[in-house]
Amino acid sequence: MEMNNYSFQYQVVETAEKLAIQDFQLMETARKVAESAYAPYSKFYVGAAALLQNGAIVTGTNQENASYPVGICAERSLLATAATLHPNIPIVTMAITYHNHNAESNKPVAPCGMCRQSLLEYEIRQQQSFRLLLSGVEGNVIVIEKASMLLPLSFTKHDLL
Ligand code: THU
Numbered sequence: 491m492e493m494n495n496y497s498f499q500y501q502v503v504e505t506a507e508k509l510a511i512q513d514f515q516l517m518e519t520a521r522k523v524a525e526s527a528y529a530p531y532s533k534f535y536v537g538a539a540a541l542l543q544n545g546a547i548v549t550g551t552n553q554e555n556a557s558y559p560v561g562i563c564a565e566r567s568l569l570a571t572a573a574t575l576h577p578n579i580p581i582v583t584m585a586i587t588y589h590n591h592n593a594e595s596n597k598p599v600a601p602c603g604m605c606r607q608s609l610l611e612y613e614i615r616q617q618q619s620f621r622l623l624l625s626g627v628e629g630n631v632i633v634i635e636k637a638s639m640l641l642p643l644s645f646t647k648h649d650l651l
Contacts, residue, residue, distance in 0.1 A: 506518070527551035566605055584623070599624065
Protein backbone atom coordinates (compact mmCIF):
# COMPACT_ATOMS: atom_id res chain seq x y z
CA MET A 491 0.00 0.00 0.00
CA GLU A 492 1.20 3.47 -0.85
CA MET A 493 0.46 6.44 1.37
CA ASN A 494 0.68 9.93 -0.06
CA ASN A 495 0.69 13.22 1.74
CA TYR A 496 -0.45 16.68 0.78
CA SER A 497 0.40 19.83 2.67
CA PHE A 498 0.94 23.44 1.78
CA GLN A 499 2.31 26.48 3.47
CA TYR A 500 0.59 29.80 3.81
CA GLN A 501 1.53 33.03 5.45
CA VAL A 502 -0.45 34.72 8.20
CA VAL A 503 0.12 38.46 8.34
CA GLU A 504 -1.08 40.28 11.45
CA THR A 505 -3.02 43.04 9.67
CA ALA A 506 -3.54 44.26 6.12
CA GLU A 507 -1.50 47.37 6.96
CA LYS A 508 1.57 45.13 7.24
CA LEU A 509 1.25 43.87 3.66
CA ALA A 510 3.15 45.41 0.75
CA ILE A 511 1.34 48.61 -0.26
CA GLN A 512 -0.12 47.12 -3.47
CA ASP A 513 -1.58 44.16 -1.55
CA PHE A 514 -2.92 46.44 1.17
CA GLN A 515 -4.67 48.62 -1.41
CA LEU A 516 -6.15 45.55 -3.09
CA MET A 517 -7.57 44.34 0.23
CA GLU A 518 -8.97 47.80 0.94
CA THR A 519 -10.66 47.77 -2.48
CA ALA A 520 -12.17 44.34 -1.72
CA ARG A 521 -13.39 45.57 1.67
CA LYS A 522 -15.05 48.59 0.09
CA VAL A 523 -16.72 46.63 -2.71
CA ALA A 524 -18.02 43.99 -0.26
CA GLU A 525 -20.55 46.54 0.98
CA SER A 526 -22.14 46.65 -2.47
CA ALA A 527 -22.77 42.90 -2.52
CA TYR A 528 -26.38 41.80 -2.93
CA ALA A 529 -26.84 39.54 0.06
CA PRO A 530 -30.34 40.20 1.48
CA TYR A 531 -30.79 36.54 2.49
CA SER A 532 -27.54 35.57 4.16
CA LYS A 533 -26.42 39.10 5.16
CA PHE A 534 -22.94 37.72 4.35
CA TYR A 535 -21.40 40.39 2.14
CA VAL A 536 -18.39 39.16 0.17
CA GLY A 537 -16.01 41.31 -1.85
CA ALA A 538 -13.17 40.30 -4.12
CA ALA A 539 -10.64 42.46 -5.94
CA ALA A 540 -8.01 41.28 -8.40
CA LEU A 541 -4.90 42.90 -9.75
CA LEU A 542 -4.29 41.95 -13.38
CA GLN A 543 -0.97 41.81 -15.14
CA ASN A 544 -1.82 44.97 -17.11
CA GLY A 545 -2.36 46.88 -13.86
CA ALA A 546 -6.16 46.84 -14.07
CA ILE A 547 -8.22 46.13 -10.96
CA VAL A 548 -11.36 44.00 -11.32
CA THR A 549 -13.87 43.49 -8.52
CA GLY A 550 -16.69 41.08 -7.75
CA THR A 551 -19.37 40.64 -5.10
CA ASN A 552 -21.81 37.89 -4.22
CA GLN A 553 -25.20 38.22 -5.91
CA GLU A 554 -27.93 36.27 -4.19
CA ASN A 555 -31.36 35.25 -5.43
CA ALA A 556 -34.70 34.39 -3.82
CA SER A 557 -34.15 31.02 -5.46
CA TYR A 558 -31.04 30.43 -3.36
CA PRO A 559 -28.95 28.18 -5.66
CA VAL A 560 -29.16 30.81 -8.40
CA GLY A 561 -26.90 33.13 -6.40
CA ILE A 562 -23.25 33.50 -7.34
CA CYS A 563 -20.20 33.99 -5.12
CA ALA A 564 -17.98 37.07 -5.28
CA GLU A 565 -14.99 35.11 -6.57
CA ARG A 566 -16.83 33.67 -9.54
CA SER A 567 -18.51 36.97 -10.37
CA LEU A 568 -15.00 38.50 -10.39
CA LEU A 569 -13.61 35.78 -12.67
CA ALA A 570 -16.44 36.24 -15.16
CA THR A 571 -15.89 40.00 -15.18
CA ALA A 572 -12.12 39.70 -15.58
CA ALA A 573 -12.43 37.22 -18.44
CA THR A 574 -14.99 39.44 -20.17
CA LEU A 575 -13.37 42.85 -19.75
CA HIS A 576 -9.74 41.74 -19.98
CA PRO A 577 -9.59 38.52 -22.00
CA ASN A 578 -6.19 36.83 -21.91
CA ILE A 579 -4.79 39.18 -19.25
CA PRO A 580 -3.65 37.06 -16.30
CA ILE A 581 -4.71 37.69 -12.73
CA VAL A 582 -1.71 38.22 -10.45
CA THR A 583 -3.35 38.57 -7.03
CA MET A 584 -6.90 38.29 -5.72
CA ALA A 585 -8.02 39.71 -2.35
CA ILE A 586 -11.15 38.18 -0.82
CA THR A 587 -12.98 39.54 2.18
CA TYR A 588 -16.44 39.56 3.75
CA HIS A 589 -18.61 41.38 6.21
CA ASN A 590 -21.19 39.28 8.00
CA HIS A 591 -23.81 41.83 9.00
CA ASN A 592 -25.06 39.40 11.66
CA ALA A 593 -21.74 38.56 13.32
CA GLU A 594 -18.16 39.53 13.98
CA SER A 595 -16.15 39.46 10.78
CA ASN A 596 -12.48 39.64 11.65
CA LYS A 597 -11.46 36.05 10.91
CA PRO A 598 -10.36 35.33 7.32
CA VAL A 599 -12.61 32.98 5.34
CA ALA A 600 -11.49 30.84 2.43
CA PRO A 601 -13.31 30.36 -0.89
CA CYS A 602 -16.08 27.75 -1.04
CA GLY A 603 -15.50 24.47 -2.86
CA MET A 604 -17.23 25.55 -6.05
CA CYS A 605 -15.09 28.70 -6.23
CA ARG A 606 -11.93 26.67 -5.62
CA GLN A 607 -12.76 24.68 -8.74
CA SER A 608 -13.27 27.91 -10.71
CA LEU A 609 -10.08 29.48 -9.38
CA LEU A 610 -8.13 26.36 -10.35
CA GLU A 611 -9.54 26.39 -13.87
CA TYR A 612 -8.65 30.07 -14.20
CA GLU A 613 -5.03 29.36 -13.27
CA ILE A 614 -4.89 26.58 -15.86
CA ARG A 615 -6.52 28.82 -18.45
CA GLN A 616 -4.10 31.70 -17.95
CA GLN A 617 -1.16 29.28 -17.64
CA GLN A 618 0.06 30.94 -14.49
CA SER A 619 -0.88 30.82 -10.86
CA PHE A 620 -2.12 33.74 -8.81
CA ARG A 621 -1.95 34.66 -5.15
CA LEU A 622 -4.88 34.86 -2.75
CA LEU A 623 -5.17 37.32 0.13
CA LEU A 624 -7.91 36.34 2.59
CA SER A 625 -9.14 38.60 5.35
CA GLY A 626 -12.18 39.88 7.19
CA VAL A 627 -13.09 43.47 7.94
CA GLU A 628 -9.87 43.76 9.90
CA GLY A 629 -7.29 41.49 11.52
CA ASN A 630 -5.19 38.67 10.10
CA VAL A 631 -4.56 38.23 6.42
CA ILE A 632 -3.82 34.77 5.02
CA VAL A 633 -1.56 34.82 1.98
CA ILE A 634 -1.67 31.78 -0.32
CA GLU A 635 0.83 31.66 -3.17
CA LYS A 636 -1.28 29.66 -5.63
CA ALA A 637 -5.08 29.48 -5.62
CA SER A 638 -4.89 25.85 -6.80
CA MET A 639 -3.18 24.89 -3.52
CA LEU A 640 -6.68 24.97 -2.02
CA LEU A 641 -7.83 22.08 -4.20
CA PRO A 642 -5.59 19.03 -4.07
CA LEU A 643 -6.54 15.91 -6.05
CA SER A 644 -8.55 18.12 -8.34
CA PHE A 645 -10.61 17.30 -11.40
CA THR A 646 -9.40 19.15 -14.50
CA LYS A 647 -9.65 19.08 -18.30
CA HIS A 648 -6.88 16.50 -18.34
CA ASP A 649 -9.29 13.99 -16.79
CA LEU A 650 -11.64 14.43 -19.74
CA LEU A 651 -9.11 13.26 -22.31
N1 THU B 1 -19.98 33.37 -0.64
C1 THU B 1 -19.08 33.96 -1.50
O1 THU B 1 -19.40 34.95 -2.18
N2 THU B 1 -17.84 33.44 -1.55
C2 THU B 1 -17.41 32.36 -0.82
O2 THU B 1 -16.32 31.86 -1.06
C3 THU B 1 -18.25 31.86 0.27
C4 THU B 1 -19.69 32.22 0.16
C5 THU B 1 -21.35 33.93 -0.57
C6 THU B 1 -22.41 33.02 -1.12
C7 THU B 1 -23.63 33.52 -0.37
O3 THU B 1 -24.16 34.63 -1.06
C8 THU B 1 -23.08 34.00 0.95
O4 THU B 1 -21.68 34.17 0.77
C9 THU B 1 -23.31 33.04 2.11
O5 THU B 1 -22.90 31.76 1.79
